[in-house]
Amino acid sequence: MPYTVQGVVARGKGEPVSLETVIVPDPGPGEAVVTVQACGVCHTDLHYREGGINDDFPFLLGHEAAGVVEAVGEGVTEVAPGDFVILNWRAVCGRCRACLRGRPWYCFNTHNATQKMTLEDGTELSAALGIGAFAEKTLVAAGQCTKVDQAAAATVAGLLGCGVMAGIGAAINTGGVTRGDSVAVIGCGGVGDAAILGASLAGASKIIAVDVDDRKLGWATDFGATHTVNSRQSDPVEAIRELTGGFGADVVIEAVGRPETYKQAFYARDLAGTVVLVGVPTPEMTLELPLLDVFGRGGALKSSWYGDCLPSRDFPMLIDLYLQGRLDLDRFVSETIGLGDVEDAFAKMHRGEVLRSVVVL
Known part of the structure; x- marks a missing residue:
């Protein structure tokens, strides 16, 4: 059965974001549904809202996230329900010329989920960077999930999904x-x-x-x-x-x-x-x-x-350094907020008042 959740949507260029009901389909082959625990408010999300990326509105915003795998589709072996994961926006294909030359961090054929999340009326949503994690659950390609040590707090782990890793x-x-x-x-x-x-x-x-x-x-x-x-x-x-x-x-x-x-x-x-x-x-x-x-x-x-990163290599290593006290990720978190506070967080970011506001679900 599809999941009905709340998510932060940008409906038009420059318009304030709104909290709306989002329909998340069951995962298909190669896909995973993730219960989002935390998601950082990144400047790229504001770029999406302002039409600076493309005009494929409406957007389901949010991409700097960590959470727990809820369900996986057919053929998924890299993660399983219950795994604590960081979401990434460059799921490598393993088959393109960069991957075959042993340089998967340059993958020329990265991919996202095939299915689309929608609004209640069936309107398809464009997920920011193929993730759309300002939502209680999101649908991604399974390769966008990187399993890490669950001892790390989701509020800091998710930051490796974009800006901090970059x-x-x-x-x-x-x-x-x-x-x-x-x-x-x-x-x-x-x-x-x-x-x-x-x-x-x-x-x-x-x-x-x-x-x-x-x-x-x-x-x-x-x-x-x-x-x-x-x-x-x-x-x-x-x-x-x-x-x-x-x-x-x-x-x-x-x-x-x-x-x-x-x-x-x-x-x-x-x-x-x-x-x-x-x-x-x-x-x-x-x-x-x-x-x-x-x-x-x-x-x-x-x-x-993306910092020329390979998520499967870099995320677990950096989380281990964090847990050892050698990488101060906590310092990036200026405040924790709710889903309804994203528009205010954009304003604070624009004024340079915060490093990261982090949505906690």
């Missing part, structure tokens, strides 16, 4: 930060702070946080930044160079997603250094750089999609 992975997986490196992170929201945490975990000797907001710079220090730069008050490129002996940082992570901050990252890195773009730009943005500078400075210019 930041940690940008530092460790994409940027290859290692012992003794100097690292600069431009933009100290949730993803940027996670990149700082990842750089610290990897043993970076100097971590420079850059933002326009002193409050966010204070948060960055809590996550392991050794130096801070308010880019309203000083040129961030010059400040980063000054803090790195005049050379620039070994790895610069851009967590804003704007051309002007990307240029800052490009010129703030050392020769043969690495720039990692993890901030998400909007479709109309363009970038212009002197090609001679791109050639002459060498190094690597990389984009980090």
